[in-house]
Amino acid sequence: MKTKNLLLMVGLGLLFSCQDMKKNDDPKVLEQLIISYFDGVKDKDLDKMNSVTTEDFVLFENGSVWNNDSLYNFLNQLPPYVATFSFNNIHVNIGSEYGNINYFNHMDMVLNDTIEDNYDWIESASFKKVEGEWKMNFLHSTVRQ
Template identity: 70%
Template sequence: MKARNLLLVIGTAMLLSCQSEKKLDNPEVLEKVLISYFDGIKNKDLDKMNAVTSEDFVLFEDGKIWNNDSLYNFLNSLPPYSATFSLSPLKISIDDKIGNLYYINHMDMILNDTIEDNYDWIESATFKKVDGEWKIDFLHSTVKE
Protein backbone atom coordinates (compact mmCIF):
# COMPACT_ATOMS: atom_id res chain seq x y z
CA MET A 1 0.00 0.00 0.00
CA LYS A 2 2.81 2.42 0.89
CA ALA A 3 4.62 1.60 -2.35
CA ARG A 4 1.45 2.22 -4.33
CA ASN A 5 0.92 5.63 -2.68
CA LEU A 6 4.59 6.49 -3.23
CA LEU A 7 4.30 5.62 -6.94
CA LEU A 8 1.15 7.74 -7.20
CA VAL A 9 2.88 10.73 -5.60
CA ILE A 10 5.99 10.34 -7.79
CA GLY A 11 3.88 9.93 -10.93
CA THR A 12 1.83 13.02 -10.15
CA ALA A 13 4.97 15.04 -9.43
CA MET A 14 6.50 13.95 -12.72
CA LEU A 15 3.39 14.91 -14.68
CA LEU A 16 3.25 18.33 -13.05
CA SER A 17 6.94 18.98 -13.66
CA CYS A 18 6.62 18.05 -17.34
CA GLN A 19 3.96 20.65 -18.04
CA SER A 20 5.44 23.56 -19.93
CA GLU A 21 5.32 26.94 -18.25
CA LYS A 22 3.17 29.45 -20.15
CA LYS A 23 5.47 32.03 -21.71
CA LEU A 24 4.18 35.57 -21.35
CA ASP A 25 4.79 38.22 -23.98
CA ASN A 26 7.23 41.01 -23.32
CA PRO A 27 5.37 44.02 -21.83
CA GLU A 28 7.39 46.37 -24.05
CA VAL A 29 5.39 45.06 -27.02
CA LEU A 30 2.30 46.88 -25.74
CA GLU A 31 4.28 50.08 -25.25
CA LYS A 32 5.50 49.91 -28.87
CA VAL A 33 1.95 49.39 -30.15
CA LEU A 34 0.73 52.39 -28.15
CA ILE A 35 3.59 54.60 -29.35
CA SER A 36 2.82 53.57 -32.92
CA TYR A 37 -0.80 54.64 -32.39
CA PHE A 38 0.25 58.09 -31.19
CA ASP A 39 2.64 58.36 -34.15
CA GLY A 40 -0.42 57.79 -36.34
CA ILE A 41 -2.25 60.60 -34.53
CA LYS A 42 0.76 62.89 -34.76
CA ASN A 43 1.06 62.30 -38.52
CA LYS A 44 -2.70 62.13 -39.24
CA ASP A 45 -2.12 58.63 -40.59
CA LEU A 46 -5.38 56.68 -40.47
CA ASP A 47 -3.77 53.55 -41.93
CA LYS A 48 -1.20 53.48 -39.11
CA MET A 49 -3.91 54.05 -36.49
CA ASN A 50 -5.99 51.22 -37.95
CA ALA A 51 -2.97 48.90 -38.18
CA VAL A 52 -2.49 48.85 -34.40
CA THR A 53 -6.14 48.82 -33.28
CA SER A 54 -8.80 46.13 -33.36
CA GLU A 55 -11.81 46.46 -35.65
CA ASP A 56 -14.00 47.21 -32.63
CA PHE A 57 -11.61 49.83 -31.18
CA VAL A 58 -13.22 52.53 -29.03
CA LEU A 59 -11.75 55.69 -27.51
CA PHE A 60 -13.44 57.48 -24.60
CA GLU A 61 -12.21 61.06 -24.40
CA ASP A 62 -13.64 64.36 -23.24
CA GLY A 63 -17.08 62.85 -22.64
CA LYS A 64 -17.28 61.50 -26.19
CA ILE A 65 -17.05 58.07 -27.75
CA TRP A 66 -14.68 57.98 -30.72
CA ASN A 67 -13.36 55.45 -33.19
CA ASN A 68 -10.40 55.92 -35.53
CA ASP A 69 -12.52 57.45 -38.29
CA SER A 70 -14.10 60.07 -36.04
CA LEU A 71 -10.73 60.91 -34.45
CA TYR A 72 -9.09 61.17 -37.88
CA ASN A 73 -11.86 63.50 -39.10
CA PHE A 74 -11.41 65.67 -35.99
CA LEU A 75 -7.62 65.82 -36.52
CA ASN A 76 -8.17 66.94 -40.11
CA SER A 77 -10.45 69.75 -38.92
CA LEU A 78 -7.58 71.28 -36.92
CA PRO A 79 -5.25 73.89 -38.35
CA PRO A 80 -1.78 72.59 -39.30
CA TYR A 81 -0.02 71.28 -36.21
CA SER A 82 2.96 69.38 -34.95
CA ALA A 83 2.80 67.29 -31.79
CA THR A 84 5.15 65.38 -29.53
CA PHE A 85 3.78 62.79 -27.11
CA SER A 86 5.55 61.59 -23.95
CA LEU A 87 4.08 58.60 -22.12
CA SER A 88 5.08 57.96 -18.51
CA PRO A 89 5.09 56.20 -16.14
CA LEU A 90 3.86 53.08 -17.90
CA LYS A 91 2.28 50.40 -15.71
CA ILE A 92 1.87 47.28 -17.82
CA SER A 93 0.07 44.01 -17.19
CA ILE A 94 0.16 41.29 -19.83
CA ASP A 95 -0.53 37.60 -20.28
CA ASP A 96 -0.84 35.50 -23.42
CA LYS A 97 -4.22 36.91 -24.58
CA ILE A 98 -4.89 40.32 -23.02
CA GLY A 99 -2.90 43.27 -21.77
CA ASN A 100 -3.50 46.63 -20.22
CA LEU A 101 -1.53 49.66 -19.21
CA TYR A 102 -2.02 53.04 -17.68
CA TYR A 103 0.14 56.14 -17.93
CA ILE A 104 0.33 59.92 -18.07
CA ASN A 105 0.27 61.30 -21.62
CA HIS A 106 1.97 64.67 -22.10
CA MET A 107 1.63 66.43 -25.46
CA ASP A 108 3.52 69.49 -26.67
CA MET A 109 1.73 71.02 -29.64
CA ILE A 110 2.41 73.83 -32.08
CA LEU A 111 -0.56 75.13 -34.11
CA ASN A 112 -0.06 77.17 -37.28
CA ASP A 113 3.70 77.20 -36.63
CA THR A 114 3.22 79.81 -33.89
CA ILE A 115 0.85 78.86 -31.06
CA GLU A 116 2.52 76.61 -28.51
CA ASP A 117 0.42 74.63 -26.08
CA ASN A 118 0.69 71.50 -23.98
CA TYR A 119 -1.75 69.04 -22.47
CA ASP A 120 -1.65 66.25 -19.92
CA TRP A 121 -4.01 63.29 -19.75
CA ILE A 122 -4.41 60.30 -17.47
CA GLU A 123 -4.97 57.37 -19.80
CA SER A 124 -5.47 53.64 -19.83
CA ALA A 125 -5.49 51.19 -22.70
CA THR A 126 -6.51 47.58 -23.12
CA PHE A 127 -5.06 45.25 -25.73
CA LYS A 128 -5.99 41.92 -27.22
CA LYS A 129 -4.35 39.56 -29.64
CA VAL A 130 -5.82 39.55 -33.13
CA ASP A 131 -4.34 36.94 -35.46
CA GLY A 132 -1.28 36.69 -33.21
CA GLU A 133 -0.63 40.45 -33.07
CA TRP A 134 -1.31 42.84 -30.19
CA LYS A 135 -3.95 45.46 -30.98
CA ILE A 136 -5.42 48.26 -28.89
CA ASP A 137 -9.11 47.62 -28.40
CA PHE A 138 -9.96 50.36 -25.88
CA LEU A 139 -8.39 53.66 -24.86
CA HIS A 140 -9.69 55.94 -22.12
CA SER A 141 -8.40 59.47 -21.68
CA THR A 142 -9.16 62.04 -18.97
CA VAL A 143 -7.66 65.53 -18.74
CA LYS A 144 -5.17 65.66 -15.87
CA GLU A 145 -5.73 68.46 -13.40
Protein backbone atom coordinates (compact mmCIF):
# COMPACT_ATOMS: atom_id res chain seq x y z
CA MET A 1 0.00 0.00 0.00
CA LYS A 2 2.86 2.34 0.83
CA THR A 3 4.38 1.71 -2.59
CA LYS A 4 1.09 2.58 -4.32
CA ASN A 5 0.77 5.79 -2.34
CA LEU A 6 4.38 6.71 -3.09
CA LEU A 7 3.89 6.08 -6.81
CA LEU A 8 0.65 8.07 -6.77
CA MET A 9 2.33 11.01 -5.05
CA VAL A 10 5.29 10.96 -7.46
CA GLY A 11 2.92 10.77 -10.43
CA LEU A 12 0.81 13.66 -9.18
CA GLY A 13 3.95 15.67 -8.44
CA LEU A 14 5.19 15.17 -12.00
CA LEU A 15 1.79 16.03 -13.42
CA PHE A 16 1.54 19.29 -11.47
CA SER A 17 5.14 20.28 -12.17
CA CYS A 18 4.49 19.93 -15.91
CA GLN A 19 1.53 22.29 -15.56
CA ASP A 20 3.87 25.01 -14.25
CA MET A 21 6.10 24.90 -17.33
CA LYS A 22 5.32 27.82 -19.59
CA LYS A 23 4.97 27.12 -23.28
CA ASN A 24 6.73 29.49 -25.64
CA ASP A 25 4.47 31.60 -27.83
CA ASP A 26 4.26 31.36 -31.61
CA PRO A 27 7.19 33.22 -33.30
CA LYS A 28 4.70 34.71 -35.77
CA VAL A 29 3.50 36.97 -32.92
CA LEU A 30 6.81 38.87 -32.98
CA GLU A 31 6.85 39.02 -36.79
CA GLN A 32 3.37 40.55 -36.73
CA LEU A 33 4.50 43.18 -34.21
CA ILE A 34 7.30 44.26 -36.57
CA ILE A 35 4.81 44.51 -39.45
CA SER A 36 2.38 46.50 -37.28
CA TYR A 37 5.12 48.85 -36.15
CA PHE A 38 6.18 49.63 -39.70
CA ASP A 39 2.54 50.03 -40.73
CA GLY A 40 2.51 52.81 -38.14
CA VAL A 41 5.69 54.30 -39.63
CA LYS A 42 4.24 54.05 -43.13
CA ASP A 43 0.99 55.73 -42.06
CA LYS A 44 2.66 58.26 -39.73
CA ASP A 45 0.43 56.84 -36.99
CA LEU A 46 1.95 57.47 -33.57
CA ASP A 47 -0.87 55.63 -31.78
CA LYS A 48 -0.21 52.48 -33.83
CA MET A 49 3.54 52.71 -33.15
CA ASN A 50 2.91 53.18 -29.41
CA SER A 51 0.40 50.32 -29.30
CA VAL A 52 3.08 47.72 -30.13
CA THR A 53 5.97 49.17 -28.11
CA THR A 54 6.79 49.56 -24.44
CA GLU A 55 6.72 52.97 -22.77
CA ASP A 56 10.54 52.98 -22.63
CA PHE A 57 10.99 51.87 -26.28
CA VAL A 58 14.29 52.90 -27.89
CA LEU A 59 15.34 52.85 -31.55
CA PHE A 60 19.03 52.93 -32.53
CA GLU A 61 19.19 54.14 -36.15
CA ASN A 62 22.62 54.61 -37.75
CA GLY A 63 24.24 56.16 -34.69
CA SER A 64 21.20 58.11 -33.47
CA VAL A 65 18.93 57.33 -30.53
CA TRP A 66 15.20 57.75 -31.16
CA ASN A 67 11.92 57.01 -29.48
CA ASN A 68 8.46 56.92 -31.07
CA ASP A 69 7.90 60.65 -30.54
CA SER A 70 11.18 61.69 -32.16
CA LEU A 71 10.65 59.30 -35.09
CA TYR A 72 7.09 60.56 -35.54
CA ASN A 73 8.29 64.18 -35.53
CA PHE A 74 10.93 63.32 -38.14
CA LEU A 75 8.37 61.56 -40.36
CA ASN A 76 6.11 64.61 -40.24
CA GLN A 77 8.96 66.80 -41.55
CA LEU A 78 9.23 64.70 -44.71
CA PRO A 79 7.34 65.64 -47.85
CA PRO A 80 4.26 63.50 -48.57
CA TYR A 81 5.31 59.92 -49.21
CA VAL A 82 4.04 56.43 -49.88
CA ALA A 83 6.13 53.63 -48.44
CA THR A 84 6.01 49.86 -48.73
CA PHE A 85 8.05 47.70 -46.35
CA SER A 86 8.99 44.07 -46.92
CA PHE A 87 10.87 41.75 -44.58
CA ASN A 88 12.93 38.65 -45.29
CA ASN A 89 15.64 36.43 -43.82
CA ILE A 90 13.66 36.50 -40.56
CA HIS A 91 15.03 34.70 -37.49
CA VAL A 92 12.98 34.63 -34.29
CA ASN A 93 13.85 33.47 -30.77
CA ILE A 94 10.96 33.50 -28.35
CA GLY A 95 10.57 32.39 -24.77
CA SER A 96 7.73 32.75 -22.35
CA GLU A 97 8.48 36.38 -21.38
CA TYR A 98 11.23 37.65 -23.73
CA GLY A 99 11.99 37.35 -27.41
CA ASN A 100 14.15 38.75 -30.16
CA ILE A 101 14.10 38.88 -33.93
CA ASN A 102 16.55 39.81 -36.68
CA TYR A 103 15.73 40.34 -40.33
CA PHE A 104 16.35 42.33 -43.49
CA ASN A 105 14.01 45.26 -44.11
CA HIS A 106 13.43 46.71 -47.59
CA MET A 107 11.47 49.90 -48.24
CA ASP A 108 10.21 51.24 -51.56
CA MET A 109 9.26 54.90 -51.29
CA VAL A 110 7.70 57.53 -53.51
CA LEU A 111 8.11 61.16 -52.37
CA ASN A 112 5.84 63.92 -53.69
CA ASP A 113 4.28 61.44 -56.13
CA THR A 114 7.41 61.66 -58.30
CA ILE A 115 10.68 60.71 -56.61
CA GLU A 116 11.15 56.96 -56.31
CA ASP A 117 13.73 55.57 -53.92
CA ASN A 118 14.42 52.41 -51.97
CA TYR A 119 16.37 51.50 -48.86
CA ASP A 120 17.68 48.34 -47.26
CA TRP A 121 18.42 47.78 -43.57
CA ILE A 122 19.64 45.02 -41.29
CA GLU A 123 17.54 45.14 -38.16
CA SER A 124 17.12 43.42 -34.84
CA ALA A 125 14.52 43.93 -32.15
CA SER A 126 13.83 42.71 -28.65
CA PHE A 127 10.43 42.12 -27.08
CA LYS A 128 8.99 41.50 -23.66
CA LYS A 129 5.59 40.71 -22.28
CA VAL A 130 3.84 43.59 -20.57
CA GLU A 131 0.72 42.56 -18.67
CA GLY A 132 0.55 39.38 -20.75
CA GLU A 133 0.91 41.13 -24.11
CA TRP A 134 4.01 41.18 -26.33
CA LYS A 135 5.57 44.61 -26.89
CA MET A 136 8.73 45.69 -28.70
CA ASN A 137 11.13 47.45 -26.35
CA PHE A 138 14.19 47.92 -28.58
CA LEU A 139 14.89 48.18 -32.32
CA HIS A 140 18.33 48.49 -33.90
CA SER A 141 18.56 49.44 -37.58
CA THR A 142 21.68 49.70 -39.74
CA VAL A 143 21.89 50.47 -43.45
CA ARG A 144 22.55 47.26 -45.36
CA GLN A 145 25.61 47.34 -47.61
